[in-house]
Amino acid sequence: NAGVTQTPKFRVLKTGQSMTLLCAQDMNHEYMYWYRQDPGMGLRLIHYSVGEGTTAKGEVPDGYNVSRLKKQNFLLGLESAAPSQTSVYFCASSWKDTQYFGPGTRLTVL
Amino acid sequence: AQSVAQPEDQVNVAEGNPLTVKCTYSVSGNPYLFWYVQYPNRGLQFLLKYITGDNLVKGSYGFEAEFNKSQTSFHLKKPSALVSDSALYFCAVRDGGAGSYQLTFGKGTKLSVIP
Numbered sequence: 220n221a222g223v224t225q226t227p228k229f230r231v232l233k234t235g236q237s238m239t240l241l242c243a244q245d246m247n248h249e250y251m252y253w254y255r256q257d258p259g260m261g262l263r264l265i266h267y268s269v270g271e272g273t274t275a276k277g278e279v280p281d282g283y284n285v286s287r288l289k290k291q292n293f294l295l296g297l298e299s300a301a302p303s304q305t306s307v308y309f310c311a312s313s314w315k316d317t318q319y320f321g322p323g324t325r326l327t328v329l
Numbered sequence: 330a331q332s333v334a335q336p337e338d339q340v341n342v343a344e345g346n347p348l349t350v351k352c353t354y355s356v357s358g359n360p361y362l363f364w365y366v367q368y369p370n371r372g373l374q375f376l377l378k379y380i381t382g383d384n385l386v387k388g389s390y391g392f393e394a395e396f397n398k399s400q401t402s403f404h405l406k407k408p409s410a411l412v413s414d415s416a417l418y419f420c421a422v423r424d425g426g427a428g429s430y431q432l433t434f435g436k437g438t439k440l441s442v443i444p
Binding site for chain 2: 223250252259260261262263264267277309311313315316317318319320321322323
């Protein structure tokens with residue numbers, strides 16, 4: 220089992236550019252999440268999904284969109300990147316109350 | 330609403346000494362409480378959780394946590410610290426009566442175990 224994987228691991232964008240982060244899990248979990256981690260702020264939930272075809276907003280959804288077309292994949296999109304979106308992004312999936320995290324994507328927006 | 334506070338940004342402890350990482354929470358319903366650990370440049374790993382039952386919960390790598398309802402606390406403990414325990418520790422909470430599994434995380438506590 221690969222668990223939760225994230226693509227890419229690193230990315231540098233210019234302000235205004237767009238990109239998509241891919242999260243994949245092979246554990247057949249219904250729930251998936253996108254978080255961002257910033258120094259001194261812990262993890263903040265961006266969006267989450269309770270199943271294929273469903274998404275919901277978390278604590279900090281502005282500037283991001285998500286899609287869950289397949290159960291195993293959860294995509295996070297930035298339509299017009301801003302420097303404030305420089306962060307480390309983590310995807311997670313969960314079975315009941317235990318969340319399993321991917322290795323993260325370090326995104327820098329110049 | 331649910332929230333978590335980790336009052337210490339950093340905890341330093343000598344190898345072999347007991348360690349405690351503090352966490353307090355606020356939730357309107359029954360608290361479901363969790364500890365996760367993050368090693369440098371890695372994702373978070375689950376350590377332990379309290380849902381119901383015994384107030385002392387045992388988890389991975391020799392860690393345990395004590396649920397104290399009157400003090401709304403869930404402190405992480407280990408009897409004898411190892412240098413390899415040095416990492417960032419996150420406490421998290423959710424309302425057990427809520428419909429989703431959405432967690433709220435604390436800001437994290439950096440644990441440094443000094444040889």
